[in-house]
Amino acid sequence: MEGGAGMEGQPDAEPGAGQQLEHQRERAEDEWRLWQAGQVRSWLHLVSAVAQWVLLLACLIYLGVHFLRPSKTQSDKGLWTHIRYTGRSTRGAAVNLTAESGPIQIRNGSVLVPCDGLYLVSLRSGIYPDEEEEDWLKLTLQATSSVLWEQVVHSNDSRVNLTTVLYLFEQDSVTLWTSSNASLSDLSLSLVLVADNNS
Incomplete structure (x- = not known):
């Protein structure tokens, strides 16, 4: 069971x-x-x-x-110039600059400043003093009444490279001078308005 x-x-x-x-x-x-x-x-x-x-x-x-x-209207309002030059410079005479592009005017080799303000300035070039003269020279960027910038250039170190911001005044004429005869190669000069007196 x-x-x-x-x-x-x-x-x-x-x-x-x-x-x-x-x-x-x-x-x-x-x-x-x-x-x-x-x-x-x-x-x-x-x-x-x-x-x-x-x-x-x-x-x-x-x-x-x-x-x-950048919009078209912004770029149209900007004030700037770009200059290229290769040629001779003569002692006691401003380099005969001509604008390649930009709305800032160039007259008789001088950049005409359109308004008071801060400008970005860029200058690059190869500069070769004439052999029969001294082996150095002064390169001067000058406004109507004052020297803006100056550099001694030696024949063995002929490159110039400047980037700076300068305050320029309306109706100033900006010119470039050498203290002796020289050859300028691939000179490039640009001025761009960064801030005007009204901003």
Whole structure:
């Protein structure tokens, strides 16, 4: 009888174990589905984040190009001149400069300052004193009534490289002089109004 009871109890245990296995399998499938859904969500979040960054970068590039590009009206208002010259200079005579570009006028080799203000001045050149004269000379940038800048140039160190800001007055005539005859090579002179008296 005990054996029979044991035999009768055994079939009862098998369905319980089967249900437990079925339950574990369903739980594993649920966990797998949840994991897959989490993976899909993570992937969608990643794609969304990348798309947002790309869009933000495109907006920043557009704004940067838009604001860094000077508008036509701004460039038309700016006062500047750019001069290039290669040739001779004569002692006691201003170098005969002519404008290559820019709205500031050049008259008789002189830059005419259009208004009071701060000007960015850039001057670069190779200067070669005549051999029969001294092996050095003075290069002078002069306004109507005052010397703005002066440099001694030696034949063995003939490059001039000046970048400075000067306050210039309306109706000043800016000229370039050498203290002796010389050859000027690839001279480049630029004046740009940085701030006028009204700003």
